[in-house]
Each structure stands twice: as structure tokens, then as C-alpha cells.
Amino acid sequence: MARRPFFRPTIAAFVASLSLLTIFALSHHHVSPSSSTSNAPFSGAPRPKIYLYDLPRMFTYGVIESYFLARDPIHPPLSNSELRYPGHQHSAEWWLLADLLLPDRAGSPVERVIDPEEADLFYVPFFSSLSLIANPIRPKTDGATPRAPAYSDEDMQEKLVSWLDGQKFWRRNNGRDHVFICQDPNAMYRVIDRIKNGILLVSDFGRLRGDQASLVKDVILPYSHRINSFKGEVGVDGRNSLLFFMGNRYRKEGGKIRDSLFQILENEKDVLVKHGAQSRESRRMATHGMHSSKFCLHPAGDTPSACRLFDAIVSLCIPVIVSDNIELPFEDAIDYEKISIFVDSSQAVQPGHLVSILRGVSTEKVLQYQHGLKEVRHYFEYDDPNGAVKEIWRQVSSKLPLIKLLINRDRRLVKRNMDGPDCSPLCSGQNGSIASH
Amino acid sequence: MARRPFFRPTIAAFVASLSLLTIFALSHHHVSPSSSTSNAPFSGAPRPKIYLYDLPRMFTYGVIESYFLARDPIHPPLSNSELRYPGHQHSAEWWLLADLLLPDRAGSPVERVIDPEEADLFYVPFFSSLSLIANPIRPKTDGATPRAPAYSDEDMQEKLVSWLDGQKFWRRNNGRDHVFICQDPNAMYRVIDRIKNGILLVSDFGRLRGDQASLVKDVILPYSHRINSFKGEVGVDGRNSLLFFMGNRYRKEGGKIRDSLFQILENEKDVLVKHGAQSRESRRMATHGMHSSKFCLHPAGDTPSACRLFDAIVSLCIPVIVSDNIELPFEDAIDYEKISIFVDSSQAVQPGHLVSILRGVSTEKVLQYQHGLKEVRHYFEYDDPNGAVKEIWRQVSSKLPLIKLLINRDRRLVKRNMDGPDCSPLCSGQNGSIASH
Incomplete structure (x- = not known):
């Protein structure tokens, strides 16, 4: 927790930009919260409670520093205000963490809890996509001695899982209630089989086997768009x-x-x-x-x-x-x-x-x-309060009933029937192997 | 709709008993609706809208009449007040229909809509479990001529599917958004492969293959208890x-x-x-x-x-x-x-x-x-306003995001990849066959 103040300026700017965006976002509201009357249009389902792991810094903001250091080893150390996620299509990992750190999360589909005992879900905010590319393809050494030891994404993945293995809540339900972001199709590839029970936030299933990920258990994220939104009106003029x-x-x-x-x-x-x-x-x-x-x-x-x-x-x-x-x-x-x-x-x-x-x-x-x-x-839009971040949490929330069912079912299951057709797996590979039990 | 008044006394009695039960049920409320404040504990998700098919009477109350007629062919025709579901462990089908017919459904996880165009889900209230046993194992004929032609459950199943095949909304999404109750393990057995895309309300998967039903898509119902609830306190006295x-x-x-x-x-x-x-x-x-x-x-x-x-x-x-x-x-x-x-x-x-x-x-x-x-x-408790019926609708509601996803995905799918592992099916059989696409 001691490290939080270091980022206040960045987080503060983020909050300010959100407030501003709220004004523009009002017109987007499809579902606006209102009081629950006798004709309540809402389901009355409670918001899932999510616990944000206070991961060692190297797994989050530390990855950003490693990224910049690897590109410019002789650059002076980053000042507070310089710490930002590099412009990149995989910035969802930055936005989701920033969102969970917001002091007021009233409109969110998930409630952040400080006590893990209360949590339905556990978010692991490792910047796994940035970690994958922390080292540039052609490192600029310019003869200078790098200040940091070489970054290894594979090491980081291993370290993350070792760290989790020491966590009581990770072991409790075999990871089923844990949420990982691995948006780059290659992110987390080394440890994917050890985290596959969790809810994976991914871009597609291109590099994932049927026993690792599925539409049932996981969430497809949009990439952050890299070109500017079109500010003009609907129309064909100018679209020649x-x-x-x-x-x-x-x-x-x-x-x-x-x-x-x-x-x-x-x-x-x-x-x-x-x-x-x-x-x-x-x-x-x-x-x-x-x-x-x-x-x-x-x-x-x-x-x-x-x-x-x-x-x-x-x-x-x-x-x-x-x-x-x-x-x-x-x-x-x-x-x-x-x-x-x-x-x-x-x-x-x-x-x-x-x-x-x-x-x-x-x-x-x-x-x-x-x-x-x-x-x-x-x-x-990741920076729209009614945008991608909110929708991702809604998607994660919608997985919870099945996740809870499977957690409770795992606890009491006395025997797993592997002979007949089995409807319990979240996904089965085509070879018939039973997955994610 | 012309047939509804016939049943008013029964429905009225049902409403009255629910009101009475509300008093007892208040202590059970785990989640009570309240206004959505800035610390809203609720997800703000809208209640799914459900359309109740106005099935030909022979599929609902008509099954009850057939049941009684088959047992007592010389009995005078049933009076309005006599029309009730026989005491039976599969009475969920009765309770769910009765619930949807209630004029005030404010506390329910699902909203009933009269216009099918607005509906997220479609409920098919066929009394399939009672239909299965409408004919007694040993019919009492006593030499008297039965007033009704012999009841055939298989015919009824076929007729139901034929009737559905004439419905635009049944065809629209290949039945994915349709809800069927088939609580007896043998209910609907003849047509199960034609309705398996729907959400099935079942007691277990004992007679269902992996490509017909799954925990992901379907809902496990409790049987109605057949002996009286224990009114005494927690304790071991008297439990010798x-x-x-x-x-x-x-x-x-x-x-x-x-x-x-x-x-x-x-x-x-x-x-x-x-x-x-x-x-x-x-x-x-x-x-x-x-x-x-x-x-x-x-x-x-x-x-x-x-x-x-x-x-x-x-x-x-x-x-x-x-x-x-x-x-x-x-x-x-x-x-x-x-x-x-x-x-x-x-x-x-x-x-x-x-x-x-x-x-x-x-x-x-x-x-x-x-x-x-x-x-x-x-x-x-099926007669508790905070009991089985409400919980069943909550379970059905929780299936909706995935159902909607699959409906939208079906529409735009240009090619189905059947070569690699496929994570899209709701359930795959062990032989690797892709199910419920």
C-alpha cells in the first residue's frame, strides 16, 4: 500500500478525465439506475464483490518501467507524471486496474472489497501483454550498460504463479474464481495450463485449446483502438x-x-x-x-x-x-x-x-x-465511464453463477463419472478430453 | 384467452395463499430490493422479459382433466374449483405457470411481457411430466365407456412440437431462447432432440445425453416435497x-x-x-x-x-x-x-x-x-413467494447472457470450424461430437 501515493498524479488525472467524459457519456446510457419500485425493471441481483490483489509492483507498474528502460537504458529514471501505459492496443490491462483503484465505483457492475473473505471474485492485475513485449525486438544498447537486468517475460509468468501458489484464496477453489487478463494471444502462454480454471480476459481463442478457454467461462475483450474516433456525423459525404x-x-x-x-x-x-x-x-x-x-x-x-x-x-x-x-x-x-x-x-x-x-x-x-x-x-472506448471497462465487468459478472455452482459442486463431488457423456466441463476439446473439471 | 375466466377461482385462491405466505416469508429475504443509491448493492442488470405462450388448453389444464378422467371415467365433469394439479412431486410445472399468470409479479427476477417482440425468453408451459402419467398404469374401466379418447403422451409431444413449428419466434433463433419444463426424467423423451437447444428445466441429467443438456444451459429443479415440513425447532430432542x-x-x-x-x-x-x-x-x-x-x-x-x-x-x-x-x-x-x-x-x-x-x-x-x-x-417450497419459483426464474435469468451471445453469434457465423477444438458448444459429448450449435 505504501507505493500508492507515488501514482496519485496519474490516477488523479484519470479520475478527472472520467468526470469530464461522464458528461458526454450520458447520452449513451441504455440502462440508467433508478430506484427499485414495484415495477422495478432491474433483476435485483447483487453486484459481485471483487478483490484486487495487491501484487508485487514488478507485475504491474514495474512492467511499464521495464518497458521504457529496455527502450532507453540511458534515459533518466521515470518521474511520477511520466508513468503511463505505452500507447498500445492491449491497454485494457491498464484500464481495468485503474478502474478498480478508483475511490468511487458506484456505477460499476462489480463492487471492490478490501477483505478477500467477502469476495466472489479475485482480480490478478498482472500486465501480461505488456510483459510479453517489455523487451524490444531490437534492443537499443548504444554501448551503454543497461541499468536493469534483462527482463524475462517467462520468468515473470513463473514468478506470478509461484506468488499465487502462496495465496490461500488461489488454492481454495482451484483458481476458478480468479480473473486474469491475457489479451495478447501469446500472453501467459507458459503458465496457461496452470491458470486455465480462472476467467480469462482474452482477444480471441486463436492460440488457446478447447480445454483452456471457452465462450462459457471466458470474456472476449476489444482491443483499444489506435486511431482517433471519427467526430463527424453519420453520412456518405466525404466517404468517397x-x-x-x-x-x-x-x-x-x-x-x-x-x-x-x-x-x-x-x-x-x-x-x-x-x-x-x-x-x-x-x-x-x-x-x-x-x-x-x-x-x-x-x-x-x-x-x-x-x-x-x-x-x-x-x-x-x-x-x-x-x-x-x-x-x-x-x-x-x-x-x-x-x-x-x-x-x-x-x-x-x-x-x-x-x-x-x-x-x-x-x-x-x-x-x-x-x-x-x-x-x-x-x-x-476504454476511457468512457459507460464504455469497455464497465462492459467487461458486466461480462465477468455474468459468469459468476456458473463459477459459484462449479465451486460448490467441486467441494462435494464424491466421484467424477468419466465413462458416459459428461456435461459438467466448461469446455471439452474435440478429442473428447474433459476440461476444466 | 377466452378460457381464463374458467380458472379464476383457482388462481384467486393461489394469489390469496401467496399473500398469506408473504408474511411468513419476510424472514427469509436474503436480498431485499431497495433504492439504487450511489452505494447500490445491486448490479443494475435489467430483468429478463419472458413471454408466456398461450398454448392450446390441452397442453396445460387439459392434461389435468385427462389425468382425472383416466382415473375415473364415470365421474361427473370437473367443476371449476376442482381443477387442481394432482398431489405430485412434479408440480413445478403447475407453479411456474401459475406464477406467470399472477397479475402482480413485481418481486420476480423475470418480467412477463404480453408482446412477444419484446421478449428475451419464451416459456412453453406444457405439463410434460403430468402428461407422461396421465394414463394410470392400471386403467379403471369397470366396463364403463371412457368419455375421452385414450390419452397419448407421445401424441401430445408431437403435437406440441408441430404447434411450435408454426410459431415465428420458435423458428427465429432455433429455439435457443425457449424454456421447457421436463422435470420427470422421461418427460419429452420423444421430442427431446428437437427441443434440446432450449433451456430445459429438469431434475437431473440421468436420461439425457451430453449433447442434450448441461449445467451450462439448463436448470436443475427441486422436486416438490411430498411430506409436510417440520414445524419444530432445531435440536436433537425427539430425534432419537x-x-x-x-x-x-x-x-x-x-x-x-x-x-x-x-x-x-x-x-x-x-x-x-x-x-x-x-x-x-x-x-x-x-x-x-x-x-x-x-x-x-x-x-x-x-x-x-x-x-x-x-x-x-x-x-x-x-x-x-x-x-x-x-x-x-x-x-x-x-x-x-x-x-x-x-x-x-x-x-x-x-x-x-x-x-x-x-x-x-x-x-x-x-x-x-x-x-x-x-x-x-x-x-x-414452491408456495413460498421467496422460494423455489423465484429461484428457478433467477437461474433461468442467469443463462440469458450466454443464450443471447449464441443467438447473435449464430446469425453472423459464416463458417463453422469443425476441425480444431471448438469451445463454442454448450456441451460436447465424450465422442467429441459438437452439440447444440
Whole structure:
């Protein structure tokens, strides 16, 4: 606890920005709390109580420091106000921790408790995605001696699980009531089998086996969008390009389709497809492209999900999703058919197919999609008090009845029937192995 | 709707009894609704909206009439006030329908809507368990000509599904948002594969395959207890017998263990085990036995669950559960380890084992179990406004986020990946077949 004051300025700024955003967010309120009368529209279900682990600092803010140190070993130590999460699509881990640290969390679907004995759920705020990339691909040493020992993500993962193994509440229910964020598809890969009983906050299931994660137990998070939201109105004026895509042309696995898509699209006159890696300049170009096109292509990357989808949504650029195994965030609340167009991969690579579909969409229908996008885009804003953070906690809350059932059931189970069909697992792999018992 | 007035007297009596019960129930309130303040303990989640199908009368009250007619074909037609559900452990189907028909449902976890377009869920109130036994095993014909054509449960099941097939909302989401009650393990057996996408309200999974039902999608209901609740206080005075069991000694499948249990228990001096079938007289004896014993044995029947468990709970007689594959109602809310003793079947049949466990339980511990039973027994009272009916709707409500997710996901899914492990199904059978897609 002694370390908290160190971050006050940052947290204070965060609180201030939230207050400001509240004003803008009021129009987004779909469900506004009101008193429970005899015609109460609310279920009366209690808010789940969540306990925030006070992890050793190296697992949270320490990862940020390691990240900056590894990139600039001769830079003076970080001052308080400089401590911030690097601009990154995986910043959900920062936002969720910041949210739980807020003094007033009245509107949240989860209540933070200080006594772990009262808790329904336990949040483990390890910055696992940033940890994965704390070391840059090409470290800048410039001959200078690094001030910190080399950072090892694998070590950190092992240390985290060792630390948890020492915690009574981690052992109590075999981790079922613990919540982990591992948004990068490779985050936590070394220890995933030791934490898989928990609720995992992930981007997709691309690198996870059926016995590790499932729609039943886990929550799909949106990436933080990396380009600016479109501030203009719904409309087709200024959106003269039909389809836009900018990104890496060559990817592994499901992303192999990208090269084929480039080939069939790059000579269409009102289609903009560009090969480009992440950079400030490419983000500027992508912003322009997404804000001036009617449709934005979202092909699979190395895994089915990608940040680009959320860039498109906040740009009111109708996503064209060519990623057959994609899982989408908050899909109980959002009907993605109303805000995007799904095209089967095998169809999408037929010459002429994609553009003929898109050219067939009437302006009226385009406006309908845009209205739909405008209605749901708050779900993808991490700094909106009625946005992604709130929705993630709501999703986590909705897992609680089943988690509690399984915890109680585990306690009293006298024998596990492994012979007949078994409906108890949260997910079964296709090989028939029983998972997550 | 023209048929409703016919039943007013019965519904009115039901409402009156509920009002009376409210007075007694106030002490049970664990979560009482209050206004949503800044420290709101409630999640603010909206109540799910449920639509009650106005089924043709033959599927609901008509089943009751058929039941009575089949038993007494020369009896004069039923008068309004005579129309009631027969005393039976499967009366949940009666109570749930009666609840949805109540004019004031303010305290319920689900809101009834009259417009199906507004509904999240659709309730199909077919009395499927009563339908199964509408024809008595030995029909009393007495040479008289039956007034009604022979009742056929299988026909009724087929007719129900045909009727549903004509409903737009049934077809819309492949039945995922439909709720069926099939409490008897054999209820709906003929059409189960055509309704398995829905939320099934069942007693256990004894006769259901892994691709038909699961803890994730479905709800385990308690049987209606058949003996009177114990009105006395917690205590061991007057409970001189150690263990009580009365029921059929010979059952199929998991129930085969009963004969072995009889053999090792029938000569213990403070143990009462009696072979007896259902009758008014045997219920009187069972009431006495359960109200005057510390422990009540609950061996598996033909399927893992049995009515006796709930008789024991309302008798404050500590259940001794010997049924390895049992699933228990409301297990997210109830920790059964605190109110009952679980014994592995293979252990339970070792001579001397069961009684030595039970004799080892201190009086203090017995009182603890009894206090636990007293605290939760309201969950098993179908006529308690804070009882089984309310809890069943809460359980159904908790399935809604996943159901909605799967409905939206179904709509936009362009391709189903059947090659890799798949986490989407609500339940997979052990043969790896993907279920309930």
C-alpha cells in the first residue's frame, strides 16, 4: 500500500478525465439506475464483490518501467507524471486496474472489497501483454550498460504463479474464481495450463485449446483502438472511397488470406489497400483512410481478431469481416450483423465478389449501418465511464453463477463419472478430453 | 384467452395463499430490493422479459382433466374449483405457470411481457411430466365407456412440437431462447432432440445425453416435497433415531445400490430402513420417520435424483447422499456440503462404514447442519413467494447472457470450424461430437 501515493498524479488525472467524459457519456446510457419500485425493471441481483490483489509492483507498474528502460537504458529514471501505459492496443490491462483503484465505483457492475473473505471474485492485475513485449525486438544498447537486468517475460509468468501458489484464496477453489487478463494471444502462454480454471480476459481463442478457454467461462475483450474516433456525423459525404485496408500484407495462419485479398483488390479504382506496418505515419494515413471510406476490410491476422476492427467501428467505417473463426466482444449485447458485413473467406477471395457485394449496398443501408455503429461505439472506448471497462465487468459478472455452482459442486463431488457423456466441463476439446473439471 | 375466466377461482385462491405466505416469508429475504443509491448493492442488470405462450388448453389444464378422467371415467365433469394439479412431486410445472399468470409479479427476477417482440425468453408451459402419467398404469374401466379418447403422451409431444413449428419466434433463433419444463426424467423423451437447444428445466441429467443438456444451459429443479415440513425447532430432542430411509428397495441402474444398503443397515439398532411404495399411509410413516431422525438416507433412484432429498431438507433431517452422479438445484446459491453428508457409493456399501461416519458426528455439528437446512429450506417450497419459483426464474435469468451471445453469434457465423477444438458448444459429448450449435 505504501507505493500508492507515488501514482496519485496519474490516477488523479484519470479520475478527472472520467468526470469530464461522464458528461458526454450520458447520452449513451441504455440502462440508467433508478430506484427499485414495484415495477422495478432491474433483476435485483447483487453486484459481485471483487478483490484486487495487491501484487508485487514488478507485475504491474514495474512492467511499464521495464518497458521504457529496455527502450532507453540511458534515459533518466521515470518521474511520477511520466508513468503511463505505452500507447498500445492491449491497454485494457491498464484500464481495468485503474478502474478498480478508483475511490468511487458506484456505477460499476462489480463492487471492490478490501477483505478477500467477502469476495466472489479475485482480480490478478498482472500486465501480461505488456510483459510479453517489455523487451524490444531490437534492443537499443548504444554501448551503454543497461541499468536493469534483462527482463524475462517467462520468468515473470513463473514468478506470478509461484506468488499465487502462496495465496490461500488461489488454492481454495482451484483458481476458478480468479480473473486474469491475457489479451495478447501469446500472453501467459507458459503458465496457461496452470491458470486455465480462472476467467480469462482474452482477444480471441486463436492460440488457446478447447480445454483452456471457452465462450462459457471466458470474456472476449476489444482491443483499444489506435486511431482517433471519427467526430463527424453519420453520412456518405466525404466517404468517397468504397473500401479501405491498411496493414501487413503477409501474415501467418488465418492471415495468409491477406495476400490473396490484396491481389484481387489492389486494382479496383475506389478501393484503397496498402501494405504498411505500425508507425505514427501509418496511423495518420489509416485515420484518413478509415474516416473517408464507407467500408473497412478486416481480414484475419495471425489470430482471428485484430485491432483494426475497433479502429473501423470508432471511425463509423462499416467493417467487412473476413475472418471465419473470429469471436467478438460483448456479443450478447451487440448484434454484429447490424453493424458489419461478414464474408466467408473462400467467397471473399473470388475475384470481383467482395466489391460487387459492397457496391450493392444502398446508401440507405450504409446509413443504417453507420447509425448502428454510432450506437455501440461507446462499448469500445476504454476511457468512457459507460464504455469497455464497465462492459467487461458486466461480462465477468455474468459468469459468476456458473463459477459459484462449479465451486460448490467441486467441494462435494464424491466421484467424477468419466465413462458416459459428461456435461459438467466448461469446455471439452474435440478429442473428447474433459476440461476444466 | 377466452378460457381464463374458467380458472379464476383457482388462481384467486393461489394469489390469496401467496399473500398469506408473504408474511411468513419476510424472514427469509436474503436480498431485499431497495433504492439504487450511489452505494447500490445491486448490479443494475435489467430483468429478463419472458413471454408466456398461450398454448392450446390441452397442453396445460387439459392434461389435468385427462389425468382425472383416466382415473375415473364415470365421474361427473370437473367443476371449476376442482381443477387442481394432482398431489405430485412434479408440480413445478403447475407453479411456474401459475406464477406467470399472477397479475402482480413485481418481486420476480423475470418480467412477463404480453408482446412477444419484446421478449428475451419464451416459456412453453406444457405439463410434460403430468402428461407422461396421465394414463394410470392400471386403467379403471369397470366396463364403463371412457368419455375421452385414450390419452397419448407421445401424441401430445408431437403435437406440441408441430404447434411450435408454426410459431415465428420458435423458428427465429432455433429455439435457443425457449424454456421447457421436463422435470420427470422421461418427460419429452420423444421430442427431446428437437427441443434440446432450449433451456430445459429438469431434475437431473440421468436420461439425457451430453449433447442434450448441461449445467451450462439448463436448470436443475427441486422436486416438490411430498411430506409436510417440520414445524419444530432445531435440536436433537425427539430425534432419537440415527438414520431413516423409506422407499423402494429395488430400483434400476444407480438405484441397484439400495438393496445393498438395506442389507448392511437393516440390523443396526438405531437405524430405520423400510421398503415401501408411495401411498398416503407410507407418507404418514415417512413424515414421522424424517421428523424423528437425525439423518435421512438419499440413495440414487432410477436416476440420480429423488424427491426424498427435499422431503429430508424440509424435515431438517440431514441428508446422507449416496448418489455419485447427482446434480443439485440452485448449487450456485447453496453449498450442499453445509447441509448434507456425501458418501461415495463404493464406500457406503462397506459394512459398518455409514453408521460409523454418522455416529461420529457430534451433536454440535448436527445442530450446525440443522441451522444450515433451516436457512435454505425456503428454496424448496414452491408456495413460498421467496422460494423455489423465484429461484428457478433467477437461474433461468442467469443463462440469458450466454443464450443471447449464441443467438447473435449464430446469425453472423459464416463458417463453422469443425476441425480444431471448438469451445463454442454448450456441451460436447465424450465422442467429441459438437452439440447444440
